[in-house]
Amino acid sequence: MEAHHERAEHQAGTSARGPRTDPATEAFVAHRNLLFTVAYEMLGSAADAEDVLQETWMRWAGVDLDAVRDHRAYLVRITTRQALSRLRTLRRRKESYVGPWLPEPLLTTPDVAEDVALADSVSTAMLLVLETLAPTERAVFVLRDVFDLGYDEIAEAVDKSPAAVRQIAHRARGHVAARRPRGTVSPTRTREAIAAFHGAVATGDLQGLLDVLAPDVVLLGDGGGVVQAVLAPVVGAAPVAALMTGLGKFGATAELTPAQVNGHPALILRVDGEVDTVMTVRVDDGLVTGLYAVRNPQKLSRVEQVTPLSR
Incomplete structure (x- = not known):
């Protein structure tokens, strides 16, 4: 995905010599870190999250941008759908995994630690809690409680009604609360x-x-x-x-x-x-x-x- 990222920037004219000229690539690059974080929190695997971003780009590149009101919301929707599909495949892979499965560790910057909610959501302990949720519950919890998306936006991403999403979010929140770390520590x-x-x-x-x-x-x-x-x-x-x-x-x-x-x-x-x-x-x-x-x-x-x- 990193190689693709570089190719996309090159195609967009992003270099020391000039600005980007391709709006689709510009929007994708602008939201790339967010999209990766969404995919990683849903999958616990950076390699699979990169694959999801590749699939997201392929679909995004064919979208009529004039018909898209909110680029960020639309990209998150594509990423969520691709991650949900991959999550089901990943779960089958984990069934034959030898020994405990742990999330792929990421070296992160101090600003991630300073964002307490973000740091909590990507901690190994929390990712293991998220592993106990059903795929749609995990997607709804991540999008609502971590990224604060509206119920209408989440409903479009997971192909559920807003009312159903509210119920799923409530159920997932209770499940996580019962299993998450005991409390905040200074x-x-x-x-x-x-x-x-x-x-x-x-x-x-x-x-x-x-x-x-x-x-x-x-x-x-x-x-x-x-x-x-x-x-x-x-x-x-x-x-x-x-x-x-x-x-x-x-x-x-x-x-x-x-x-x-x-x-x-x-x-x-x-x-x-x-x-x-x-x-x-x-x-x-x-x-x-x-x-x-x-x-x-x-x-x-x-x-x-x-x-x-x-x-």
Whole structure:
């Protein structure tokens, strides 16, 4: 999709030598980050979100722009429909996935973290909650509660009546509320907890880990059957701490560094300079309650460069 993006800009005359001249490309490029964010929140996969944007562009390029009143709304509608179609395919793919499936981690900019609603919506914990929704419920929740679209706009995107969309939104909101993170934590307490966790992992400090891990902490690992990872959730401070101290086995070639991933503090483990594991962290009440370790190499390319997100 990035290559296509460059081609589209070139076709539009976007370069150091001149302005864009193609209105369709100009509108698409202007809303691209928003469209990617919509698709990613519906799918949890950046690769699939890029495919959705490719499909959106192909349909958008054939639209009579004179007949389109609101370019943003129309593009979101196309993206939502394509994402819904792909979401059903993706769900079938996940049924045969080896071990836990985790969202593809994205390296994000500080402005994403500053937008609390956006950061919450793309957090690993929230994306896992969204995985429990039916496809249309997920689309309606994302479009309404994250992007604040009107019920009429959402109805056109999901081919439902506005009244039905209201009911779906209410049901999805209740479902999410029952499963979402326990409550907001101050950024300072979150940073302190993650810094303590980072230090304890880096030094193999077992007691330090036990001090910062919640008694019911859960660790999920995603190797996709390609690399080794835990195949079932690991629950409890003692077993999780034991696994974390084992990271020292990578030796002197390993480097554990902090990063902003999906709008939140995270840790990236590199071995011989290559990304090995991206670990996002959930903090509640000053303790680490969730650890999400993505090791599947097919999901790690997006932490080498920043992915722009927007609402």
